[in-house]
Amino acid sequence: MQPDVVVVGAGIIGAACAEALSAAGVRVTVIDRGTPAGGTTAAGEGNVLLSDKPPGPELALAQASVARWPKLLATLRDLLGSEQAEVEWDAKGGLVVALEHAEALAEFADHQRSAGVRADLITASDALELEPNLTPDVTAAVHYPDDAQLQPVLAATTLLAAVKRRGGEVRGDVAALGIRPGGLRTSEGFLNCGAVINACGPWAGQFSERVGAPINIQPRRGVVLVTSHTPFTVRHKVYDADYVGAVESGAADLQTSTVVESTRAGTILIGSSRERVGFDDTMRVPVLRELARKAVRLFPGLARVPVMRAYGGFRPYAPDHLPVIGPDPRVPGLWHATGHEGAGIGLAAGTGQLIADLFLGRPPVVDPLPFRVDRPEVTPCT
Ligand SMILES: Cc1cc2nc3c(=O)[nH]c(=O)nc-3n(C[C@H](O)[C@H](O)[C@H](O)COP(=O)(O)OP(=O)(O)OC[C@H]3O[C@@H](n4cnc5c(N)ncnc54)[C@H](O)[C@@H]3O)c2cc1C
Structure with a gap:
């Protein structure tokens, strides 16, 4: 079945976006050129923090995430069972x-x-x-x-398991090479789809250049x-x-x-x-x-x-320390969800929700404007 969306990058951010989209009935395929959850996500300590963020858009996204994580984990437990959905969540403060x-x-x-x-x-x-x-x-x-902790690899693989359970696909060892009208060119052939989400973490800048819409990550x-x-x-x-x-x-x-x-x-x-x-x-x-x-x-x-x-x-890392979340006006069908620097594990729950809100035209969980792609710190030439 042709996916509506291909998510490039199976780290915590790609996994959270794919989960939120699949929960809304969107057909999703996630690809990763390596092992899912094997990138930066595997290095994260797993802190889900409000404490290190001053008032501003990142704190707003963190508050949305802290509020959403427990509900999201409950949904995943219902869907997958407690054993498979164990992510070592600890609301330790x-x-x-x-x-x-x-x-x-x-x-x-x-x-x-x-x-x-x-x-x-x-x-x-x-x-x-x-x-x-x-x-x-x-x-x-x-x-x-309200600070908490979870195990990042378990969280990402659980989110991906939910995507699969809902009929989506997760494929490792598949590299995204470029966007063409109607889909994505990969190392394993062409994938037809309506939209592509760049969730390539620290490699998001490289991927964005490949597709002709560079962002400064x-x-x-x-x-x-x-x-x-x-x-x-x-x-x-x-x-x-x-x-x-x-x-x-x-x-x-x-x-x-x-x-x-x-x-x-x-x-x-x-x-x-x-x-x-x-x-x-x-x-x-x-x-x-x-x-x-x-x-x-x-x-x-x-x-x-x-x-x-x-x-x-x-x-x-994005130079203004804010993630990049939303559609790219330069390339139809291209979206980004990246640039979360040292907070991507914590911010994943809110990011997934925001991507799904924007994609489906729902009222967004937080103001998306500060995270838009065409801001001068991220796309200096726009
Ligand atoms: C030491 C350290 C400690 C941290 N501690 C915390 C913490 O306590 N709390 C917290 O919230 N955050 C923490 N972070 C930050 C957090 O780990 C990141 O923000 C988060 O993991 C980013 O996730 P991601 O999905 O964007 O990137 P990644 O996990 O790197 O996923 C991107 C994926 O994209 C794939 N990819 C790249 N290019 C392509 C391509 N062309 N085709 C296909 N696939 C591709 C990669 O293989 C990779 O798997 C820490 C980071 C570090 C380094």
Whole structure:
């Protein structure tokens, strides 16, 4: 059966778009030139965060996503059964701590509250009660009860399983090569379809050039340390207040800021670095050392815990730090859903819904204008 839409890229974003479209009865095929969920999604830590976003369009999309994830997961459980739809969702909440600059943290939380985020300023001793293994050097903290976590590969493969269950197709090892009238040219032949969604993550810029509608998406490198099984659990997603500065910065040079969280497997993930070095995947010891040093500063007990492995990935970065979601006015039938940088796992639920809303002409879940393709930061020549 000919699909209405071909989604190029089977990461969390392509999977979420395909799921939302298939739920609305659209016939979808998803292709990936590699293994589904094997791109940046496999490197994501799985944080679903409001805490790191200042008021603005990205926060609005994050709020829509945080509201949608639990409902979406319930739908997937109904469709696929609890075992197949297990994505390790954990509404554990976030704790942002200041070792210095407590005023800046409080001010940031104030702004977020004005945009409807639950952000509770707590004392250092309250923070230590929430996280007994935290350093006593904490001066202040903000608790974000609505931050959550999931396992990104499980989430993407579950969304794709739902697409298949509804009659859609998911095909690995098929590369998209170009768009022609009536469909998509691929390494496995021509696919007839009415629309193509570019969900190629950090490679979205390359694919967009191939189809004659370039968008400015670049890779932003990040690495994560994984500890062996730890003698203590970090109960929340905990990070240093300087993380927000690193996320918002567009600087190409290295930035590290500590994010520490336990996984259900009993390990601790220590993220993460940010660097624009193209697709250079060299693992550099000074970066790993810096991440470890900052994590030990937050949780001194980590000094005794061995690091089991380190891995990296490429965030899909847009110069204005906003995703690109919607139709491309330059090529009929071409859509983009990409550029989510370090927040694509969290933002996937809202992105899928927004794509489906726009595609079907429904009232959009959030204002789509800030994410439009023809904005100067993304398509400088328009
Ligand atoms: C270290 C690190 C930690 C992170 N932690 C978090 C986190 O905690 N929370 C969070 O929300 N986000 C996090 N992120 C960001 C998140 O992982 C990304 O925003 C998200 O995975 C992007 O998903 P995607 O589907 O757009 O891209 P991808 O997962 O990269 O998927 C794109 C797919 O497109 C395929 N593709 C590319 N070109 C073609 C082509 N021509 N034809 C066919 N297929 C093609 C690729 O093979 C790939 O599978 C992190 C990222 C990194 C690097």
